[in-house]
Amino acid sequence: MTNKQTIAAIVPAAGVGSRMQHNAPKQYIQLAGKTILEHTLAKLFQLPKLSTIVVALSDSDPYFDELSFVDKRIVRASGGKERADSVLNSLLFLAPNPPTWVLVHDAARPLVNISDIERLIDECMCADEGGILASKVKDTIKRGRTHAIQTVPRDDLWQALTPQFFKYDELKNALQNALASGATITDEASAIEWAGKPVKLVAGRSDNIKITTPEDLDLAGFLLHKQQNESAL
Ligand SMILES: Nc1ccn([C@@H]2O[C@H](COP(=O)(O)OP(=O)(O)OP(=O)(O)O)[C@@H](O)[C@H]2O)c(=O)n1
């Protein structure tokens, strides 16, 4: 990375985790000795290229201040109604001192592999084009409802993961304009696509799961323990 280019991370962590049906937002569920959010941030702390780590939190979040972090790159921004609003709020928070690039990574994806993130950053910066981690679809995919289903050709189907990595200005403008137009934006790439700009797909590990529903917890807990044991070797 040339010394003039900077990278800020944005961690959307302002969700309520309704699909988890838990008594607290899922990012604060304890797995392998830490909250999911702490596991996710611990991954980003291993990336010295990140100048700042913006964590988007609900203004009424009573849990975050109970956590303590040695890494002083963490700053808090206000979350929004939807994930895209939380990301846009974080981008606007960075406006007084904007980075060259932003790396957006879900708080709910603590299993992400560091080398996948580094590869995403390197490939995008080399191509000077934004991109996302994604995993090739492995199952047969159906569209429709009972008695009226179709099999979807899957050769070019990918599951979008995070991090998603884009130029600050490009993402801020695309997100602002897409949301203002009423477009449905569920990830950063969909705003960039809405703006008609290219998105690189960088293959990432499929175990970089988004912890979403209760059955994700056992798998995530097992894999987090496995990662901890491996890093202790
Ligand atoms: N208004 C929102 C909604 C979601 N998120 C974050 O975006 C990530 C991915 O969203 P998702 O998995 O959908 O989390 P929730 O919205 O909390 O889950 P649910 O849809 O089940 O309520 C999570 O880290 C979540 O905290 C956010 O920052 N702001």
Ligand SMILES: C[C@](O)(CO)[C@H](O)COP(=O)(O)O
């Ligand atoms: C950003 C994301 O994780 C990419 O797959 C996904 O779009 C988040 O969707 P959610 O409904 O907000 O969980």
